[in-house]
Amino acid sequence: MPPHGRITPDTPAICRRTTKRGATFGPVATTCRPDRWVTLPCAVSEPHACAQAPPGFPREFLGNPRKYSHQSPCLHIKVAAHTPRGTGPGDPDPVHGDPADRTDGGENVAVDSTDGTLSPPDSGAGPELIQLLTPEGERVEHPDYAVDLSDDEYLALYRDLVLVRRFDAEATALQRQGELGLWASLLGQEAAQIGSGRALRSNDYVFPTYREHGVAWCRGVDPLNLLGMFRGVNNGGWDPRENNFHLYTIVIGAQSLHGVGYAMGVQRDGSDSAVVTYFGDGASSQGDVNEAFTFAAVFNAPVVFFCQNNQWAISEPTERQMKVPLYRRAAGFGFPGVRVDGNDVLACLAVTRAALDRARRGEGPMLIEAFTYRMGAHTTSDDPTRYRLSAELEEWKLKDPIERLKAFLHKQGIGSPEFFADLEAESEELGKRVRNGVRTMPDPDPASMFAHVYAERHPLVERERAEFEAYHASFVDAGEDGH
Numbered sequence: 424m425p426p427h428g429r430i431t432p433d434t435p436a437i438c439r440r441t442t443k444r445g446a447t448f449g450p451v452a453t454t455c456r457p458d459r460w461v462t463l464p465c466a467v468s469e470p471h472a473c474a475q476a477p478p479g480f481p482r483e484f485l486g487n488p489r490k491y492s493h494q495s496p497c498l499h500i501k502v503a504a505h506t507p508r509g510t511g512p513g514d515p516d517p518v519h520g521d522p523a524d525r526t527d528g529g530e531n532v533a534v535d536s537t538d539g540t541l542s543p544p545d546s547g548a549g550p551e552l553i554q555l556l557t558p559e560g561e562r563v564e565h566p567d568y569a570v571d572l573s574d575d576e577y578l579a580l581y582r583d584l585v586l587v588r589r590f591d592a593e594a595t596a597l598q599r600q601g602e603l604g605l606w607a608s609l610l611g612q613e614a615a616q617i618g619s620g621r622a623l624r625s626n627d628y629v630f631p632t633y634r635e636h637g638v639a640w641c642r643g644v645d646p647l648n649l650l651g652m653f654r655g656v657n658n659g660g661w662d663p664r665e666n667n668f669h670l671y672t673i674v675i676g677a678q679s680l681h682g683v684g685y686a687m688g689v690q691r692d693g694s695d696s697a698v699v700t701y702f703g704d705g706a707s708s709q710g711d712v713n714e715a716f717t718f719a720a721v722f723n724a725p726v727v728f729f730c731q732n733n734q735w736a737i738s739e740p741t742e743r744q745m746k747v748p749l750y751r752r753a754a755g756f757g758f759p760g761v762r763v764d765g766n767d768v769l770a771c772l773a774v775t776r777a778a779l780d781r782a783r784r785g786e787g788p789m790l791i792e793a794f795t796y797r798m799g800a801h802t803t804s805d806d807p808t809r810y811r812l813s814a815e816l817e818e819w820k821l822k823d824p825i826e827r828l829k830a831f832l833h834k835q836g837i838g839s840p841e842f843f844a845d846l847e848a849e850s851e852e853l854g855k856r857v858r859n860g861v862r863t864m865p866d867p868d869p870a871s872m873f874a875h876v877y878a879e880r881h882p883l884v885e886r887e888r889a890e891f892e893a894y895h896a897s898f899v900d901a902g903e904d905g906h
Contacts, residue, residue, distance in 0.1 A: 590640070602861050603803075615766075630699070647861070686725050704735075724788055796819040
């Protein structure tokens with residue numbers, strides 16, 4: 424039996440936890456709830472230690488770290504200073520809080536999204552996080568999702584992660600310098616994108632949203648083409664047919680319907696390719712996404728829905744967006760859903776590869792929820808320090824997708840000093856190319872925005888083009904007259 428005791432200022436809030444399969448997660452902490460014994464992560468010498476919330480502990484602070492402040496008792500007792508938002512199987516539900524908070528009698532139960540029944544959390548009703556690489560860089564196995572890579576393939580994934588992050592950092596800096604109108608950073612989500620992107624075959628097709636810079640990298644899209652759109656000099660400067668990578672979609676969730684429609688076409692053509700459509704946790708609330716789920720299920724479309732749950736829809740946390748874990752929604756539509764550690768590039772690769780193979784076999788759609796964290800702002804137009812705690816960010820930095828793969832490489836003795844030195848030089852060169860490329864982008868012909876409105880010439884558009892060109896010409900004439 425685990426020891427019991429009251430929470431004190433010395434109660435360890437950060438420790439490690441071992442799953443049934445031997446995977447180690449951490450550092451993690453826990454939430455607490457009033458009037459009952461709760462299980463805390465392990466102390467140094469015990470696999471688990473139990474403690475009880477102190478009398479009078481304000482319920483409104485329990486299980487919701489965002490309500491903490493410097494005056495909060497939670498910080499005093501340390502519990503829930505860090506909250507395990509999906510750090511491992513058996514942890515409190517990271518999406519909608521502790522299941523016990525959703526019952527009238529305070530019983531510890533979980534809601535089964537498939538039929539709405541209640542069941543004890545220990546029955547396995549909690550989120551199952553598929554993980555193959557722990558935050559400490561330890562390799563673990565999963566019975567359903569295996570991946571066996573060569574040393575060169577591990578190094579290639581690491582290279583992708585490093586270069587994509589460098590590109591993203593340069594883009595953020597360029598926006599701050601006024602070179603871009605806006606930038607949607609992928610910081611923290613590199614593993615979800617590189618892992619899923621490298622699972623694709625060349626004849627698969629991708630429908631992205633506006634943050635899939637890592638997937639674009641995997642599909643061979645020149646990063647400068649992405650930046651051209653955010654600079655406003657093109658509408659997405661790549662040909663989707665060349666890379667099987669559609670243009671970025673700004674309308675939230677709309678690309679999920681495009682992806683399903685394309686998948687239905689692929690299905691009717693008898694092709695063995697599959698389709699992936701990306702969206703975020705916020706987009707999952709859109710009607711478009713749910714309609715896409717319905718059509719994909721009914722027509723057994725060869726599509727993989729890849730949701731990057733970075734836990735924030737701009738400033739709205741996931742617990743205010745949904746009542747059940749996102750991946751469980753798939754069951755209601757009639758196809759499987761899984762949750763993968765979105766900061767684990769190996770797990771994202773293995774699960775996406777399996778989902779694509781399943782789609783190619785004609786077994787229909789699948790939802791992958793990559794549980795990750797957006798380390799930066801939603802876009803450069805907002806300030807995340809206004810709506811979330813710095814402690815949350817610090818917790819997720821410990822699960823950095825690049826650092827965990829780097830730790831694995833070092834432990835396995837994979838990669839020579841020359842490899843890492845060369846990669847650093849390549850990263851610098853990429854940054855230089857991006858900076859110079861953006862600053863030397865030519866301004867587009869203003870009238871070019873009329874060029875592709877219709878496939879064929881249209882009288883109204885032609886008239887508007889003529890009026891627009893005359894308007895611009897008037898400025899030139901005024902300048903020549905000295906006015």
